[in-house]
Amino acid sequence: MTSFYQWECWRCQRLFAAAEVRYLCPVCSEWSPLTMVPDYAAAGRGRPVSDVLGGDFSMWRYRALLPLPEGGPAHPLETGYGVGGTPLVDAPRLADEFGVKRLWVKDEGRNPTGSLKDRASALVVAAAVRTGQDVVCTASSGNAAAALAGCCAAAGITCVVFVPSDTAPAKIRQLLAYGASVFAVRDGYEAAVQLSYEAADRFGWLCRSTAYNPLTAEGKKTAAFEIIEQLGFRAPSVVLVPAGDGNILTGLYRGFVDAVRMGWAEAVPRLVAVQSEQAPALYRAWQSGHVEVESYDAVSIAESINVALPQDGFRALRAVRESGGSVITVPDSMLGAAVHRLAQGSGVFAEPSAATALAGLAGLKGWGQLAADDEVVLVSTGNGLKHAVPGAPVDPQVITIGAELVAVERVWKEARARD
Template structure:
């Protein structure tokens, strides 16, 4: 269902949502998740009147410099700083402003001019997904929602559960069969209700979206909720600020749904439009060869992504139907970047050598970016003159053997199974007929 408009969107009339496919506009206060004009297939992108924000002025005139969190860039976000939601979440669950480590030893080994690692494991739940979740939680609070839900292979669910716990929102997380027990334990320890869907990540996405529509829950699903990319873009704004308001030559990003890649692109576009950087870095997306939907589309020169088998053991990027593939491909092309694929054996080897030579311990999905570096240098895509940022999206501790404890409920990939668990008593809207309603084609 469509969330109700924000009660007070004052101060946000310089922002609009625009469909990535049909280019239709909608007010930022009337978040509709995906575009309804093109049958839910278009993702919404935030359009900013940069002149009104302060384009051309020094960053210190625009940023909230006392905020050492992602809210430093609040004037470029779709959630008003004066709203109760942002006030509550930014004081109770501090995400962002993560370190940018120099990795000189690794740069020399690889033959790069300079290498930095943006370490998103320093976020509260240990992953970049905290950025998306805090913005979504703030928006949910402003819209008066009391239940928030998402599909997740682990990291997004943990980030959402932590942020929701901090502000007192009820949280439901749908995870696919085979999600690491460590991640299920973390989510459930935050007090979220964890539903283990009898299916893969794409099944969890479909079921969670249907449940949100049926029971009126706020839906945080990656890409489907445009706040997710907007939260993630703050990582790019931090990178260029931490580099002294200069752009690196390339940013290397692991890719599953494609939403992190899109978020970084949005942040770099903001920095360029504001006059804070003078050029765009190349965005290099890295997928597992065993889960290659975006890479396959790139190699074929396609404008959009078609489903592909997803069998990588790097579960955070094990996505068969990427939710933000269309925009991810466009971001790579617009920055003269590329998409590459690496084998699982390369990914798991990179976990070890990246940790041993940089001091940053990545989870396997995050190590995919590092795994691509030797081949990128060998092919001449990167070299001794290049300044490169590698994104570490999550802590390696998240892939460690499970701690005991936690609770999760197995559930068939069907709304009736969710209803039977008894967690839907706070339903705001919907009817039994919705249980059989076809899913929107997004």
């Protein structure tokens, strides 16, 4: 358990006590996600690593650097659900192909619901259990929703998700299997996100939506801790990350920073955000030298990164710049080949959005941004079994609505009345 931590706003640099805020910075007028600032000495800096890390190899091994609320009962979700502890797959044939010293694939598809998003959801749900919250909601293009639904099912609390109406049927079926209440929003991902905020506020639910809830990036940073530990407590030189909202990239950056400050690694690796050319909002801001990200059309087949307005764009861009990295794009036409190339070169089967990391590596090599002594990690964010043909009809159990909170309220009251 973390002995002490604060929340910091990246815009105004104000610090807030752990119990003082719940979602965004309460001072800044612009959208301002919060970042955990641990007391590194209290967390164990300077002590042997074996004294700091505890338990099985899972995300909870790094509990000393996670912002769990003090007090309240722990749930077996925190030990027995198997989130994290994913393999770092050595891929020497891909290393030879791309002319780098070493190459590994962090296979996040091995998490319980098949994606890295389980890390964020597990932390949010653990916090909900500790504080007595019985309903958690989120907006998602699929993976974050499945992660939340699975974690809520494991913890025995209610899950409500808002997804775009063209979400892959395979992902919808997964949500329903976990018992989630699913709202398919005709007006797309951004409308689903807004509905999640409004519904949480209206009905008193806990909102898990990306970046809005600061626990999301903090859960995801545990993947960086694992990479450091799996490499013998040192950092790779380059990490490629598929990027839609930018929250995974932000989380990984925070994890590498924490590792350096704890003395577990000497430097933060160069972080490379990889986007689809058909959903390039981060890339356009990067190319223009902007610190803010503006909305741009998102029509990519890579569902998990098909985001018009990244919810964590400000922090993601800053993380890329501070790590000496870059933002690149790849065309959707490369993604099918990238899925097969990654699977056949490493044994990791990734969904198209996750395979953008490998496609991005080809771009880096072509632009002369890879060196022969580079040690590279590709973050494969989701399992290939989760992907289906975009645009197929959703399950009839799903309630399709527009961006109207009143529709959510009506359906929710009807469901409660039936119960």
